[in-house]
Amino acid sequence: MRNIITILIFSVSLTISSQTNYHEGMQQAFGLWGQQKNTEAVHMFERIANAEQTNWVPYYYAAQVEVTSSFGEKDVTVLDANLKKGQLYLDKAMTISKDNPELLVLQALLYTAWVAYDGATYGRKYSKKINKLYEKAEKIAPENPRAAYCHAEWNIGAAKFFGNDIQPFVKDLEKSLDLFATFELPSPFYPNWGEERAKVLLESYKS
């Protein structure tokens, strides 16, 4: 009996210590990202992901750093390298967690980075794929605010490009804010971005 309890306590203390490690590691990585040390942050996320074999979250962030930094990048070789790296992490995350709405949204954003770089060339190549990804994410998780918000922003961009009415999509954007208000994080470090930007965007279309 005693032995069992000893083992129990031992294993509990181990998980606590590993969770603390995870917590600290993630904090450290976010810290690096906050200091714009993107490479270091990605490296840290990659290491954590490598240690936490069944957790898609660190890979998600490794990919997100690459994707986010790609918007506005003018040098196509840098852009290509970043997005290829991002895709690599995203692929790894997707093998851990299939049909994950957050990963689908990030995949759509990765393609959007190409469209933002050269709309004429990559718009035609990726726009259908991007739409399909958002549709899938919204179908799987109708409550996910990022899927709703990113899809609305994408549709607004496309409608503007073709000179169509943006109002239906502005309504979608508004709805996404309700989702943000009620969305509960399923786990610590679960993606939790977008609300601020969605608000700013909505303001700009309302005024």
Added chain:
Amino acid sequence: MKRFIVISCLLMLSISGSSQTNIDGFVLNQNKEPIIGANVYLKGTYSGGMTDDTGHFEFATQSKGKQTLVVSYVSFETKELVLDVSKMLSLEVKLKEDVNSLDAVVIAAGTFSSGDNSKVATLKPLDVVTTASALGDPIAAFQTMPGTSTVAEDGRLFVRGGEADETQIFIDGIRVFTPYLATANNTPTRGRYSPFLFEGMTFSTGGYSAEYGQALSGVLLLNTINEPEQEKTDVGIMSVGATVGNTQIWNKKSLSVNVSYLNLAPYNSIFYDRNEWIKPYEALSGETVYRHVFKNGLLKLYTAFDASRLEVVQEDINFSEGLRYGLQNDNFYFNGSYKGILTENWSIMTGLSYTYADTKVDYQLSDITDKENSLHAKVKFKRFFSNRFQFSLGAEYFTTNFEEDFLDENIPSYIVGFQKNIVASYAEFDLFFSKNLALKAGLRGEYSDLEKRASLSPRASLAYKVSKFGQVSFAYGDFLQAASNTYLKFNNKLSSAQTQHYIFNYQFNKNGRILRAELYAKNYDDLIKYDTELPYHGSYYSTEGYGFANGLDVFWRDNTTIKNTDYWLSYSYLDSKRDFKNYENEAQPNFVNTHNFSVVVKHWIEDWKSQIGLSYTYASGRTYTDPNKTGFLNQKTTPYGSLSMNWAYLLTQQKILYLSVNNVLGRQNINGYQYANTPNGPGVFESRPLLPAADSFFFVGFFWTISEKGTDNQLDNL
């Protein structure tokens, strides 16, 4: 209870208080230069560091014993070292460049490609359909690429001094035997297949892989779409007909069906035409593509059928009332292919195509019926050893059964035909010595049962990167091709023609600007010769013909310098002579232009929601024989010039209005001259110029895509 707490505290302490071990070293590339910013860490732990300006890294870990050190850096292959932690001191880790990265050298000699099925992307599928002069025909779009000649009355691809049938077309790696629509004499043809079925197109003007045989001059590889993205219905109403398409998607399967009807009667009644039409061109065609995604592979079944009819009276110098020409053509094509992964390192591609073509020509008093049954079966295996070395091998079988039935009231009738079987196999490897040097080499063996002869054709190409954006490549290859149906039907004993290609290529590629310059030399041997004006039943045939083609092709494309504008320039210089067919001596054939120049410009005007396209082609004159002067092919026509324009206007995201005019300036291009068979009174052979049926061509179309989401359009189809 106390004891438990003590134990657990001790355990906690033992974990957090364990002593640290330092790890350090350098990360270098193969030239012993430092790699800055590499990620170095112990697998399964959070301990790690990043290399500094000197390639140095150091970090501490609590891990003990044997551990795996991982070193990773973008565009280099990740390296893992298994060592005792205590020995991980002053390490020197060398990383190999990943030859799969974007800036690696590519084997590019001879190849032009569209889509991203290749790194040598110079033309995307959309480009094909927005090229002003192409009118939605991929073949016509590739005629704006260097290495092609302008033979306006023919419409097929003439590559580097080769005849049109020297360029073969493949769909998903499987041969198309009758790729062109049947037309009247002196009327340009089009490709049979609509461009929006394909997602990638690669055009090679020489030096291609050992995978492709029975093609002396060029190959055009078309790959059908793997996965349609949306269920939709496409409707098109055009000045020359109508088209309807529908795509359905189920979980792992999809089906696309497309039907078109073309009728030139209304067009011919409005616009002037030099021919006298009894039955204007009319065609009905349909295609379906069925795709099934399996766990480890993809099956595609493509079926196409088309029927065309026409009857026309064409001007002729020898017949004052003109020559009557009637045509009925039925063509069926099936292509099934499977691509899949067998094991971690082996992949397979296999497929089969079957063609049935039935052509009935009613020419003056003659009735000529041609029936062709052709089959191509192919299997190809690829073994992946590493990013640096891949090996493939394959086997294929071609068979053609051809029969011609000739009936005439005045001359003896005949039935001729042949059965031709060819088996072939090949092996080829891709080897990257480094990111800067790559070699592709292969060997192809063929056996033809008509000729009872086996042959071996080596192919090789070597590419070397000379600067950050520039590279040179060399290619060599032996190619052979059986005599065409036109001759084999009269003489089954004719052996294959052969050629060697020598190619030197320079390519510069930087941020959306591409410059390619290619020098080549080709020798032809065993070309067909015959002793009559045209190849007839009973003519004397031999394969004693020969020839050469040397030239320079230059291509420049830029889609970055001018906003919303993409343009390309092509120039080809070609010096080619042959002694073949019924030639009296070695001469420049009439399908050769010494100089060919094309400009294609596409500009998107956002405020007008329009894409405007312009394309201009100039080609120097082609040879013809004037019997009033001495010599063979002794004259040249005036140069050819044509400016085409198109305009695509997006009414809404799903409705497009499309307008296109070929040869806007209405320039009268003379393709050659026809001379009278007998001289007139004063002993002069009279002549007439060979002119196109109409100088200009107009096209208006309205295209509407109906899809659930309302975001798709047919812009890609135009």
